[in-house]
Amino acid sequence: MVMTLVQNVKSGVALIDETGRFAVVNPSFMQIFGLDSELDILNINSQEWSRWEVYGEDGKLLHVDDHPVRKAVRTGKPVKDQLVAVRNPEENELTWMLISAEPVMKENGHIYRIICTYHDITERKRAEEALRKSEERFRALVTASSEVVYRVSPDWSEMRQLYGRGFLADTEIPSSSWLQEYVPPEDQPRVTAVVNEAISTKSIYQLEHRVRLADGSLGWIFSRAVPMLNANGEIVEWFGAASDITERKRAEEALRESEERLRLLGDNLPNSAVYQYIHEPDGSVRFLYFSTGIERLNGINVQDVLRDPSTLYRQVPPEYLERVFEAEALSARELSDFDMEVPMRLPDGQEKWMRLHSRPRRLHDGRKIWDGVQIDVTKQKQAEEDLNKVHYNLEKLVEERTSELEKAYISLKESEKGLAEAQRMAHIGNWEWDIVTGKAYWSEEMYRIFRCDSRESAPPYNEFLNYVHPEDRDYLDSVLKKAVKGRIHSIEYRIVLANGEERAVHMQSEVIFDGKNNPIRIKGIIQDITERKETEEALKNIETARKKEIHHRIKNNLQVISSLLDLQADKFDNPTVINYYGSAEGHEYPVL
Structure with a gap:
């Protein structure tokens, strides 16, 4: 009956004779040590069974005489629950166990048998190690974070730790009443619902809700927790952090009230x-x-x-x-x-x-x-229409006196058209700069614009800057650096030719990126706009003179029209027109 009990016990059991040889082992012993046959262990001296390495609790390899069984054989004294780790070199994995060895003595005081028990506690040690690492991670999170951090049991029934940072009250001893202590009753159902959803899906918990602050008042937090899973995919703990969003919530409420005031204002604006x-x-x-x-x-x-x-x-x-x-x-x-x-x-x-x-x-x-x-603006538009009718009659009177001005204007337009055609004949060169290699490419027109020999290689970027007017170099360099960030730029700047001549150019550039969004090339165009700049300056002078001449002539005509209106003012019968005419009298309006 005793042997039946030994054969069915879950712990490993072995009987060792007085010489230290294994006499009996049960199936659990065979399973713990990965043995296929009793022949692999029976009648083998425990001292000679060397393929298993035995380590102490401190992780150091034990001398064979310090093994629990050998110690009992050697001293004849019992060994109780000695914690060791054994490794089968073929599998290279540690198995943690508690080993006890109880000598059974003969009447003469010599050892008859030694009853040895082996309790496999590997899973418990792994859980303890996981808990230790979990606590280390939590302490690291507490040290590194400025937010509220907390640990919760797998089912959220217990708050294990919470560091409130002075915002919330700390929880240093596990508490099962955390929901009632931290969350107002009105928010508890919503918190519970989101918690249950996160548990069922093993997903991240996150929620904004009210909390009871350390001083007893109510505030708002944004709380987010992630599940820590074991090798079997089961939740063993939750790590969380919470941010104080009280001020943000107050700002949102203030914004809502402000928007409500704006709504009331908008609803009561007249005709708007x-x-x-x-x-x-x-x-x-x-x-x-x-x-x-x-x-x-x-x-x-x-x-x-x-x-x-x-x-x-x-x-x-x-x-x-x-x-x-x-x-x-x-x-x-x-x-x-x-x-x-x-x-x-x-x-x-x-x-x-x-x-x-x-x-x-x-x-x-x-x-x-x-x-x-x-x-x-319906009423304003009606008044404008009435005034436009008066303006139409005035324009008829002015037409006869402004023909010379129209001819001058047409002549100017023709000059502008000629100028536009001249601008289209301006030369444009294209260029390219390889950011990686630093090499540059110029078209033939680029060499003509810069008066360079096209048989020579295009200058690299640093040499190119020597052509730029000293006062424009920093500006151009800054624009190209911004272009590397992905912007298309179009700028104008001055260049200085080898003979000392200054020219004005227009440049537009674009950056080319590789598949990883790294800038690799810049390409663009440069146009010599020196003549255009000079032409624009000349046109500006012409336009100034034209405006002065037109202003002089129209002012003379308006004086004539004003006299005609004075003669016909008593014929106006529309009150609005009369009112506008009366308001306009005595005012001098700018012509251009």
């Missing part, structure tokens, strides 16, 4: 509506906000416009709608203000004039958003 729209990556336009003024101005519902922007665009006549889209494209391209007046036909058939003014800005994701205002 405030709006915000965005250009999506697919090219579509979407309104993000419209004040209720749109309902008074355009007779359409705010929600309809937010849902379908064409609800508003359909009110614009096709010929104006095309201009609107062109102006929007220009505003998006240059990030410039959009400012336009367009007619709109309302659902009730009424036509109104609206001024649309908005300013674009670029979001962090590259999209562009416009903040704008729509103003009803």
Whole structure:
């Protein structure tokens, strides 16, 4: 019966005779030591069984006489739970076990048998080592981080440690009431739900929620924890960090209140509506906000416009709608203000004039958003039409007296056309610089522009800078360094030829990148614009003289027109025209 018990016990058991030879071993012993047959161990002296290396708890190799079994054989005294690690050289893995050896003595005091037990605690040692490393990582995280850090049990039932950094109260002793201690009751269900989801999916836990601060008040944190898995993929612990976002939340609340005030202001602006729209990556336009003024101005519902922007665009006549889209494209391209007046036909058939003014800005994701205002300018447009009728009659009177000016203007236009043709004849050379090798390439036109011998190699970058005017070198060098960051640049600068002559050139450059986004080449063009610069200066002088002459002639004509208007003023019967005419009297308007 005793042998049956020995054969079925989970721990390894061996009986050693008085000479130190293995007499009996059970199946668990065979499994622990990886033996296939009892013949591999029976009748073999434990001292001679040398293929297993035995190490002490300190990791040092034990002398054979210090092995637990040999110690009991040698001293005749029991050895209790000696911790050792054994390695089978064929597998090169350590097996940790507690070995006990109990001598059974004869009547004469000599050893009869030694009962040895072997308890495999390898998994426990691995768990202890994993816990030790976990604690080391946690201590390192605490040391390196300025945030709140914490450790939680696999099922989040216990907060093992939490360093609150003075923001939250510390947890130094494992606590199972952490949820009640840190999280307000209103937020506990949401925290629990996100925790359960993270546990079930073994994924990262992250959540923004309120917490009870160290001083007892309420604040906000952004908490994020990652599961630590063992070799079997089971969660053994969670490591987490939390950031104080109280100020950010307060700022968001202040922003919400500010936006509410802005909404109230926009809804109550007379004859106006405030709006915000965005250009999506697919090219579509979407309104993000419209004040209720749109309902008074355009007779359409705010929600309809937010849902379908064409609800508003359909009110614009096709010929104006095309201009609107062109102006929007220009505003998006240059990030410039959009400012336009367009007619709109309302659902009730009424036509109104609206001024649309908005300013674009670029979001962090590259999209562009416009903040704008729509103003009803119908009355102003009607007044302008009445005034335009008066201006039309005035223009008729002026036409006869401005023919000479028109001829002069046509002559100037012809001169400008000739100048444009001369500019198109300017020479343009192309170049390329290999950033990796430092070698450069010039086209034939480049050599002609710089008055260099085309039989010679193109100068490298440092030599090229010698051609640049000393006052422009730093500027050019700075632009090319920015170009290496991926920008296309177009600049003008001066060069100095070998004979000392200064010339003006225009350069445009572009950077070429390899598959890893590293700059490898810069290529570009250079155009000699010296004659253009000189021509532009000459035109500037001509234009100044022309403006002076035109101003002189029109001023004389306007004096004649003013006299004619004085003679016909009593014939005006439109009050608005009379009012505008009266306001205009005595004013001198700039002609150009």
